[in-house]
Amino acid sequence: MIEKRPIRVLLAKPGLDGHNRGINLVGKALRDAGMEVLYGGMRVTPEQVVEMALQEDVDVIGLSIFSGGLMTVVPKIFRALRESEARDIPVIVGGIVPPMDERELLDMGIARVFGPGSDLDDIVDCVQELARSRLERETA
Amino acid sequence: MFRERDLEEIRATREEWERTVLKKVMERWPERREEFRTMSGIPVKRVYTPEDIADKDYVRDISFPGWPPFTRGVQPTGYRGSLWTRRLITGFATPEETNKRLKFLIQEGQTGLNIIFDNPTTNCFDSDNPICEGEVGRDGVPIDTLRDMEVVMDGIDMRSVSTSLIIAGPFVMCCYIALAEKRGIPIRELRGTLQNDMVSLFYTVNSIAFSLPDAFRFSTDVIEFCRRNIPRWNPISFIGYQIREMGCTAAQEIAFTIASAVAYARELIRRGMDVDEFMPRFSFFFNAHNDFFEEICKYRAARRLWARIAREDFGAKDPMSWLCRFHVQTAGSSLTAQQPMNNVIRTTLQALAAVLGGTNSLHTNSMDECYALPSEAAARTALRTQQIIAYESGVTNTVDPLAGSYFVESLTDRLEEEARAILAKVDEMGGMIAALQAGWPQREIMRAAHEYHRKIKEGELNIIGVNMFEESEEEIPLEILRIDPSYEEHQIKMLREVKARRDNSAVRRSLDELKRAIERGENIMPACLEVVKSYATIEEMMSTMQDVVGRGEESKHAFVC
Numbered sequence: 001m002i003e004k005r006p007i008r009v010l011l012a013k014p015g016l017d018g019h020n021r022g023i024n025l026v027g028k029a030l031r032d033a034g035m036e037v038l039y040g041g042m043r044v045t046p047e048q049v050v051e052m053a054l055q056e057d058v059d060v061i062g063l064s065i066f067s068g069g070l071m072t073v074v075p076k077i078f079r080a081l082r083e084s085e086a087r088d089i090p091v092i093v094g095g096i097v098p099p100m101d102e103r104e105l106l107d108m109g110i111a112r113v114f115g116p117g118s119d120l121d122d123i124v125d126c127v128q129e130l131a132r133s134r135l136e137r138e139t140a
Numbered sequence: 141m142f143r144e145r146d147l148e149e150i151r152a153t154r155e156e157w158e159r160t161v162l163k164k165v166m167e168r169w170p171e172r173r174e175e176f177r178t179m180s181g182i183p184v185k186r187v188y189t190p191e192d193i194a195d196k197d198y199v200r201d202i203s204f205p206g207w208p209p210f211t212r213g214v215q216p217t218g219y220r221g222s223l224w225t226r227r228l229i230t231g232f233a234t235p236e237e238t239n240k241r242l243k244f245l246i247q248e249g250q251t252g253l254n255i256i257f258d259n260p261t262t263n264c265f266d267s268d269n270p271i272c273e274g275e276v277g278r279d280g281v282p283i284d285t286l287r288d289m290e291v292v293m294d295g296i297d298m299r300s301v302s303t304s305l306i307i308a309g310p311f312v313m314c315c316y317i318a319l320a321e322k323r324g325i326p327i328r329e330l331r332g333t334l335q336n337d338m339v340s341l342f343y344t345v346n347s348i349a350f351s352l353p354d355a356f357r358f359s360t361d362v363i364e365f366c367r368r369n370i371p372r373w374n375p376i377s378f379i380g381y382q383i384r385e386m387g388c389t390a391a392q393e394i395a396f397t398i399a400s401a402v403a404y405a406r407e408l409i410r411r412g413m414d415v416d417e418f419m420p421r422f423s424f425f426f427n428a429h430n431d432f433f434e435e436i437c438k439y440r441a442a443r444r445l446w447a448r449i450a451r452e453d454f455g456a457k458d459p460m461s462w463l464c465r466f467h468v469q470t471a472g473s474s475l476t477a478q479q480p481m482n483n484v485i486r487t488t489l490q491a492l493a494a495v496l497g498g499t500n501s502l503h504t505n506s507m508d509e510c511y512a513l514p515s516e517a518a519a520r521t522a523l524r525t526q527q528i529i530a531y532e533s534g535v536t537n538t539v540d541p542l543a544g545s546y547f548v549e550s551l552t553d554r555l556e557e558e559a560r561a562i563l564a565k566v567d568e569m570g571g572m573i574a575a576l577q578a579g580w581p582q583r584e585i586m587r588a589a590h591e592y593h594r595k596i597k598e599g600e601l602n603i604i605g606v607n608m609f610e611e612s613e614e615e616i617p618l619e620i621l622r623i624d625p626s627y628e629e630h631q632i633k634m635l636r637e638v639k640a641r642r643d644n645s646a647v648r649r650s651l652d653e654l655k656r657a658i659e660r661g662e663n664i665m666p667a668c669l670e671v672v673k674s675y676a677t678i679e680e681m682m683s684t685m686q687d688v689v690g691r692g693e694e695s696k697h698a699f700v701c
Contacts, residue, residue, distance in 0.1 A: 018346035072274025
């Protein structure tokens with residue numbers, strides 16, 4: 001029997017944008033749902049995100065980006081993940097995302113995209129589900 | 141404002157009304173809610189009467205437009221004289237594309253320029269820095285060197301246009317000044333506004349190239365320089381807009397914006413300037429959110445509160461110093477991705493609130509900004525929204541038409557009182573900079589943001605398409621602006637060409653001189669101007685400054701709640 005620990009989530013803002021209302025709200029919602037939330041900070045590089053995720057042994061990575069840099073940052077994150085031993089950590093994205101970019105992000109391997117008007121409960125459920133299925137994969 | 145005898149009669153009639161018709165109706169048809177509140181949580185009564193403003197003195201508290209305490213506006217003739225400045229935010233892709241869009245808007249009837257810069261420029265990085273990959277020209281126009289400003293303003297008459305630059309610090313301002321000098325225009329003829337409120341930017345969009353005290357120092361240098369050399373330029377615009385976008389209340393928006401103005405005013409006085417030397421050119425920048433009356437009252441309250449602070453606390457004597465002149469932008473965070481056409485209607489109501497609140501200048505958001513920067517068609521509709529209010533609706537025919545409304549006056553009072561209480565708390569903490577270093581405003585704002593989202597979730601606040609009248613499986617009927625990635629390559633190529641052409645020894649000399657000016661504690665603007673004229677880049681200037689004072693650090697206070 002695996003000892004049950006709270007779900008650990010890393011939230012970070014890669015890219016140069018500095019708007020943090022979204023990431024703060026999501027962080028609080030996840031914490032209120034009993035998860036451990038680690039704040040990775042703003043303007044971090046894709047490599048730093050992956051390094052923190054490994055170090056803190058997180059179950060899910062959440063990225064918040066409000067700038068057009070999203071489509072450049074996300075492939076870099078996946079590249080860094082693939083090059084690490086953390087390739088199976090699911091990644092979700094929040095921010096201003098044009099509809100056609102959303103499709104492309106999902107194709108790249110992003111688990112879910114949460115644009116403006118997303119429901120916080122929906123985000124909480126999604127993170128719980130992603131963490132659970134990852135754990136199941138590991139134990140299988 | 142009312143005679144005691146009249147008030148007694150009003151009270152008696154009200155009581156009778158409550159006992160009879162009101163009671164009967166309430167028993168049969170209860171109201172839709174137990175209690176009604178503004179978006180910021182202020183209780184709203186069923187009906188307002190002279191009793192609610194019985195303690196008001198018309199001359200002391202409301203008075204005339206263009207007359208203290210300016211509750212009714214800063215212009216004696218309101219919009220009967222001149223309309224507000226219609227200013228849409230412009231800036232994307234490259235200086236070349238931005239120049240084209242600016243010319244298009246001028247041709248469509250826009251009366252002032254309002255230029256926004258991309259993330260690399262806002263963070264003082266050159267376009268070719270690897271950290272900027274994918275962000276050049278995405279959210280604004282890139283300015284790497286003076287060359288880019290030359291292109292942005294190409295063919296636009298700097299003497300006749302008023303330009304707002306949505307950025308802080310010396311670099312872009314110096315590009316604008318240097319360009320005027322190159323064109324042979326005396327810089328004292330320039331008109332416009334520099335955002336420059338580093339105090340607010342520090343915690344709203346987390347501008348952290350420098351520590352808060354250093355950023356404060358450099359932005360104050362810009363104000364001092366502009367006041368001495370460009371008399372009609374507003375060297376700072378205190379940013380309530382971004383504070384509101386973080387999710388704060390209307391009263392917090394007023395209070396924290398004014399708290400920043402107070403911080404700069406005290407610093408300029410400490411530097412030896414007379415209050416009436418700089419305060420006439422202070423300007424403000426507010427949000428226009430969903431609660432129609434609360435927003436109108438917010439503008440009225442902000443004007444009155446600022447007039448009182450300028451006069452009573454700072455002892456300003458020039459009536460121009462007492463004026464809270466402001467630009468308004470409709471609330472970006474109120475736009476919904478769901479049913480985006482509805483955003484046109486939201487923006488119209490917000491813009492109307494700004495106009496009824498007496499704004500001096502206005503930006504209306506485009507319906508598609510929940511997805512991307514506006515397309516040309518969406519930007520045109522946003523401008524037309526303002527023109528319909530200005531030329532068709534008739535609301536501009538008389539000044540401050542809502543004055544004297546028992547509700548509007550009462551809510552104006554309430555907002556002024558709440559804002560005053562927050563300002564007193566900031567003062568107790570040692571002023572806005574000390575308060576921010578302790579994280580108090582950040583935590584208070586985040587608490588309000590959580591509360592706002594809780595209300596939407598629980599249905600206390602209605603957002604059409606989000607928690608009411610939702611539609612499933614919507615098609616998004618919008619054309620979305622795409623920024624071609626080749627613009628980034630073009631910008632980097634232009635930057636490299638400038639670097640290859642310029643005199644590098646002149647660049648080095650000017651940067652060394654800037655370093656010495658910082659070390660000597662002088663105003664950095666004259667040195668910055670020389671830096672810009674040598675075609676040094678924005679990042680070269682920032683790194684030189686950081687070599688002397690170091691970098692800033694992200695304030696993580698907001699995250700901990």
